[in-house]
Amino acid sequence: MKYFVVDAFANAPFGGNPAGVVLLGEGNFPPDSLMVKVAAELRYSETAFVQQNGPAEFTVRYFTPAAEVDLCGHATIATFCVLRDDGIVPEGTVCMNHTLAGDLEVAVGEEVMMQMAPPEVVGKGMDIARLRKIMFPAGYAPQNEVTGGRGVLVPEIVSTGLPDIIMPVASLGELEALEPDMPALSALSKELDVVGVHAFALSDDGYTAHVRNFAPLYDIPEESATGTANAALTYYLLKNGVIGEGAQCRFMQGEAMRRPSVVATQMRTNGSVYVGGNSYILAKGEMFL
Helix, strand or coil: CEEEEEEECCCCCCCCEEEEEEECCCCCCCCHHHHHHHHHHHCCCCEEEEEEEECCEEEEEEECCCCEECCCHHHHHHHHHHHHHCCCCCCCEEEEEEECCEEEEEEECCCEEEECCCCEEEECCCCHHHHHHHHCCCCCCCCCCEEECCEEECCEEEECCCEEEEEECCCHHHHHHCCCCHHHHHHHHHHHCCCCEEEEEECCCCCCEEEEEEEHHHCEEEECCCHHHHHHHHHHHHHCCCCCCCCEEEEEECHHHCCCEEEEEEECCCCCEEEEECEEEEEEEECCC
16 A cells, blocks of 8 residues: 655645545555554544545545544545645546545645535534633633624534534634643533534634634544634635635634644535645655555
């Protein structure tokens, strides 16, 4: 198996969000237990295993060091940048990516833009006080209301392939202050059947928002660039009147981890959300299994 270590949403090494990419060619997927072990050995939040079904058709499965997940945005961007840079898919190709979250279109160019699963709100009415208690350190008092768009913004569970709690905070200072109780967040994530929390603060510094993502249930204390969650956030912002149809967004993520990443998204007028960026291949080799 040919493997790559890739910094997704980056144009230079040691930025963005690292992912593993394993190319299987036209071969079958190995047992799930082996793919979990490979993901754990590579030690990145997600590793993509890629089977080629045709010249521009692929089946991709995604594994964390603990379990399989339906979809991973940054690992998808990493995968199709690898396919481009390794000469498997030429620039200008529109590919079909078969995933557990559905069949998704990926446009391969100087940047890779991927279609996400249809956006939907899958949960409301959570205990906001409990969520804030979990997310902020003891004794910290965040503002009770966050406003934007058409009024007060409240946490909601939104999915574009993976469900996340989209959590607004009032300022960049509050975003920086987040210090989740990881065991409590894992328990809440399991209870609500979500990957984790995607927190954001709206900004006027050239970015739509600054964001942080926490998914300890999947052994990811914090992630530096998250495609699926930023796509979900894009839909959340549209739904709440912060952005309009057809808007293009830029999200800054990873600052707290010293791995700044810029994730581009677009809310298309047909209701689809696309996420894009580039990737830097840091290393490649072969696995003998």
